Amino acid sequence: MRRVTVRQVLRSAGRASLHLVTGAGLSLVCYLMIGLMLVAATATVTVIGAGMLPETVRALRGLAGFERRRTAAWLGSPVPEKYLPLDQGSLLERVRAAGTDPGTYRDLRWLAAQLLYGLVLCYAAMVLWPLGLLVDGAWCGLARRTPVLLPRLTDLADFQARISRLLLLPSPSARLSERIDQLAATRAGAVAAHGAELRRIERDLHDGAQAHLVALSMRLGLARRAYDRDPTAARSLLDTAQDQAEEALAELRHVVRGIHPPVLTDRGLVGAVRALAAGSGLEVTVVAHGLADGPGYESRAPAAVEAAAYFVVAEGLTNAAKHSGAERAGVELRRAERALRVRVWDEGRGGADESAGSGLLGVRRRVAALDGTVCLTSPSGGPTVVEVELPCVW
Structure with a gap:
């Protein structure tokens, strides 16, 4: 020795x-x-x-x-x-x-x-x-x-x-100028991401919940007219209207989950990520360091940070299931002194390209809005690794 x-x-x-x-x-x-x-x-x-x-x-x-x-x-x-x-x-x-x-x-x-x-x-x-x-x-x-x-x-x-x-x-003035430029770029990215998110919500509401509600209103009108002369037909129309109301509620829940997933409030970040892993269709290993596995608030990050981390994991697992051809993936959540670190990896074919779609670009903009950093490593042949650091005060 x-x-x-x-x-x-x-x-x-x-x-x-x-x-x-x-x-x-x-x-x-x-x-x-x-x-x-x-x-x-x-x-x-x-x-x-x-x-x-x-x-x-x-x-x-x-x-x-x-x-x-x-x-x-x-x-x-x-x-x-x-x-x-x-x-x-x-x-x-x-x-x-x-x-x-x-x-x-x-x-x-x-x-x-x-x-x-x-x-x-x-x-x-x-x-x-x-x-x-x-x-x-x-x-x-x-x-x-x-x-x-x-x-x-x-x-x-x-x-x-x-x-x-x-x-x-x-010099301090040069660093301040660089920081101002960085914040201006981050703000532009955040505004673009916010605009894209609003358009997505509007599209989901227009194509989903609104269409179901319009059809529901029409069914209820027909049922009211047929109620006196043909109760059987009216009952059938009411049954159809109930189905459409349930579909509209499902669409609204889907839109709400896109804004802030209720599972984060109910189960905390670790539980929400485990739910994502269970529904991804892949064999996913979830490891959490220093984070409560449950809805307890004693060691939770701010809501905006948790939401960003959740969407990073969701996008990473979705890409792995759709494009990588991998059967196994992993998620690591780590609590640092003044940050939350997220790492998502898969054993697929690699070659992920941010310019090829809006998903990874949206992740980068969402993280940049919180002054965080994103590092994507995806050589040809794999593996693909997405590492994100989100500043936060615990």
Whole structure:
């Protein structure tokens, strides 16, 4: 067990060292980039080489983008970017965009800082390695303890990645602008989904319940006229009218279930999903983590979140039964700290395409209206997996 622990420490220390050495190499490239930026700025001031500035800023963005990807790979979370476009308008407009973009100044700030901390941390790692091997070797061999110095290399790599992330994140105003754009797109999708839902309800009412109610009214009128002269015929008309009233009620229940399924109120999300699974025609496994299996409200999400999760599962199982050719599927519901996660999968042929129909697009719009996310994975040959995260407060 001790040797496995040492091997793991050495592996993580080696990975951290590679990250730090790459950062040092990037620092050397930064020296060249600073020189190129000075040449481009000078050429722009003299007007003769004004076209150099947009292309040099484009190269700077590429270098900063490499550091963003490297940092994201180490930290496990993406580092967003926000820039003004450099390929639109005249040369003067492109030069102005390159020179006034807040993202350019943040990249330059990172460029200057990377020259310092990239090399310093790499030198620290070069000193720490032989010292760590000497001290940790004696510490592990004699005291039989876990290494203490070599793990510090991982801390150095964490420190470098966090500084890079802090320097390369878009400005608060840029993030606010991006958030506004995202909310505008989400609102447009929600309005489109709402309009489609209203049209569906109107169509269902017009073609279903309304048609039955019109026929019911006509039957009742005929029965009233025939009541005095032919009671037998009137009774037959009333029997038919009763059947049509029951059909109209069934249509109305169907419309109501499309708005907010009563089963959610009666049985809770887990029970409602189990009912969907039982009626899907597939062999469906339902797993719930941290959710009450019943109508209890002590661990339930808000009604809008539960309804969205229900329709995600319904759409996923419907697609699996109709298009995938699968015999088995699964649903996983998981309560997170501030979210509800839903995962629907099937063992079918795969190849699901959002653009081929309105079902998956409707799911994405419904989830986006709640500021949630949808991830669809469906390679040819399967499996198809739909993963949804819905923010909520429990």
